[in-house]
Amino acid sequence: MATIGDVARVAGVSRSTASYALSGKRAITPAVRAKVEEAVRELGYTPNAGARALATSQTRVLGLLARFLEDEFAPAMLQYILGVTDEARRLGYDTLLVSEEDGVRALQRLANSRMVDGFVLLNVAERDDRLGVLREARQPGVLVGLPERTSGVDVFDLDFVATGRLMVDRMHELGHHELILVSQPEHVVERGGAYVWRLANAARERAAQLGIGLHTYFGSSSQPSIGQDLNGFLDAHPTATGLLLNNEAAAAALPSVLAARGLRIPEDISVIGRYSDDFARTFSLPFSSIDSAADELGRAAVQQLVARIEGRIAAGAPNIVHLISPEIHERGSTAAPREILDQSG
Amino acid sequence: MATIGDVARVAGVSRSTASYALSGKRAITPAVRAKVEEAVRELGYTPNAGARALATSQTRVLGLLARFLEDEFAPAMLQYILGVTDEARRLGYDTLLVSEEDGVRALQRLANSRMVDGFVLLNVAERDDRLGVLREARQPGVLVGLPERTSGVDVFDLDFVATGRLMVDRMHELGHHELILVSQPEHVVERGGAYVWRLANAARERAAQLGIGLHTYFGSSSQPSIGQDLNGFLDAHPTATGLLLNNEAAAAALPSVLAARGLRIPEDISVIGRYSDDFARTFSLPFSSIDSAADELGRAAVQQLVARIEGRIAAGAPNIVHLISPEIHERGSTAAPREILDQSG
């Protein structure tokens, strides 16, 4: 493999001149620059990443720490991951993806071995044990997911409080008085999936303000149990006219559950979901829903991280918490409840 | 950050002794080894990855080149990716995930900069333009996905020929005479998704041998078009009694399509799918199906790659093509066709 020494020799200049000609960090005679560039082409020269990292203390690699919870639907993570890797590459960085169980060890390994210039943590828990290590690492870090304490890190997430409120508000505007919220499995919450109860609490609070009855449940993450869950919830609250879903499996199972019960959407029951539009398209989830904004969150997180790495953000600058506002993507699964229609009809 | 020099100083030995004590590459007095280990703990020493890579020409990083086709369901890729990253970590390697559009450039960049010790290519096309670069790279490479030419690389894939045959055979055993096969969108095939036509051709051939009528179609990748597609296929072949699905979106849309037509499974129509069991569980895909074996393929590929990297496979040893045999995971969506039942009843 060609080295910078080979380039220098072929171009007839010193190694430092070759290096500067390529980095542009000092003025170079155009003729010399041209000779160096020609040599690079001729030899197919690419700098050795390890040598460069050793000399500059920069790797141009980001560490991406994924975290998979039992009963959480893993493939949904890919959209965050691709947002991160694509944006990183656009900014000149590669991405080391770490999926190992023990995120703390992984973080220590990457930080201490100086394999990466910064970290993106995915699926951050309320009290995420990775954060202590991250705050002590020399590399900056950015989170996708809102923890209890945000000092020392930049945070990006969907605004789950606003999401819970929005779901209830929309139903309220339509005239609904009794709703059922189906969340992810309780396991997910126990393992630190704070977004689940953050959405649920906000919904509950808003419902109380508006005088709406809201029944909140955890649902299973797969068939056939989620189907049984849904039937149970509907049996328990026969007068509920709206369903809020923060659970992909529930959204997938609901159409056949409602069909079996002879309920039509939105005539008999209104539904609002919270999941990725991509899943909605491929898996025929026919409900108006709030998108996870995974790609957008991943990209924004990387932009902030790279700005910190490259010193474009003052070291003392305060950390940011950026929450994306939820928007309902309409698919026609909401309407006024039947009681209202009957009165007006 | 502590260096090996710091460790040596604290332990009161030379740098080479410290290095050998940690690598175990030469005999060390137990007492010396203990002192070095103590120093490592005290200082929290971790070797600098760049320096080590420079000295050894080994990075202990694998390059994972993903490839996303328009109209192919991206999240399905995550299961391959996690198989790779988990197995790599188990064997002591980290994984650089590359998702950029131009896989050839990415491969050249990683190979020439010596950022990785080997490559895993995902979703390999029939004539994959990455293979030329890979064959010339100094690092070994392994493919998940079977290309036309396999020289110089190790290959792992589900046996799609056997899959096509198995689907038809199973239907034949049950007494079906007329089947419909719904494949992924034509786009996927055009972009090199050879597995689509490999399965379809094998199914067609077997059907011809057995005297079964097989109607093959490309289906859309999302709603509502896939629902229209399915209705169109069923309208065109009202006497068909079995459906073979090589298309996730079709599997997700089918239940409601059949319900609307008043068809029951398996009484009125038998169905066999080909998709991941994980999707089946979460998205309520209620059909007997052949799993993609994504995790297994990713792991097997990494094991082979690491064996080559570490020289446990002779340089001249022939390359392997490992095809996993398909198995039908029963979910009760197949039965004898109604005509047969009627005759026997």
Added chain:
DNA sequence: CTGAAAGCGCTTACAG
């Protein structure tokens, strides 16, 4: 505008 040299932090023959 260019070159010779030091240094980044490791590993590993070479000597003893």
Added chain:
DNA sequence: CTGAAAGCGCTTACAG
């Protein structure tokens, strides 16, 4: 069994 030294391939002050 241990140490002094060279070398991996870069970048970047330091001189000129």
